[in-house]
Amino acid sequence: MSESPGAGPAGGSTFGGSTLDGSTLDGNVLAGALGEIFAADITSALGQCASCLRTGPLAETRVYSGAVARCPACAAVVLRIVRAPDRAWLDLRGLRCIQFAIPADQ
Numbered sequence: 001m002s003e004s005p006g007a008g009p010a011g012g013s014t015f016g017g018s019t020l021d022g023s024t025l026d027g028n029v030l031a032g033a034l035g036e037i038f039a040a041d042i043t044s045a046l047g048q049c050a051s052c053l054r055t056g057p058l059a060e061t062r063v064y065s066g067a068v069a070r071c072p073a074c075a076a077v078v079l080r081i082v083r084a085p086d087r088a089w090l091d092l093r094g095l096r097c098i099q100f101a102i103p104a105d106q
Contacts (some may be wrong), residue, residue, distance in 0.1 A: 027061035027069055033081050033088075045100030050093070051076035058098070 027043055034042040043059040052074035061069035061078060069079040071094070078094035092098070 023064075025063045027057070027059040027063055029063050030058065030061075030069060030079070030081065033067070033083060034090075040100050040102065042098070042100060045098050047078060047098045048096040049074065049076055049078055050096045053096070 031041065031043045043057065045058055046055055047058050047061075048055045049071040052071060054071055054073040056072070058069070058079070060072050062072055062075070063069050067081045067083075068077055070076060071078050076094055078092075080089075080091040082089040
């Protein structure tokens with residue numbers, strides 16, 4: 001069975017063996033999940049909300065259900081991530097851009 005881009009696996013998402021309930025957390029909870037995809041610590045990256053144009057670190061977003069990050073200023077969804085055993089779906093359409101530092105080669 002083929003899954004279309006942006007479609008998550010049935011049953012929702014889990015990260016690190018823990019399923020989060022509906023309580024809100026800050027964007028630092030995304031570090032592990034996004035660290036599997038990006039080499040840099042993406043939570044320190046600056047993201048610009050496509051809805052209200054607020055720019056700030058992704059760590060300041062408000063995260064619901066462990067995988068839906070909302071802008072702290074306007075509550076628009078800026079990021080969604082769903083993880084399956086063999087793949088991940090990352091939806092960044094709520095961000096106009098992401099800026100992050102790239103370490104110099106040593």
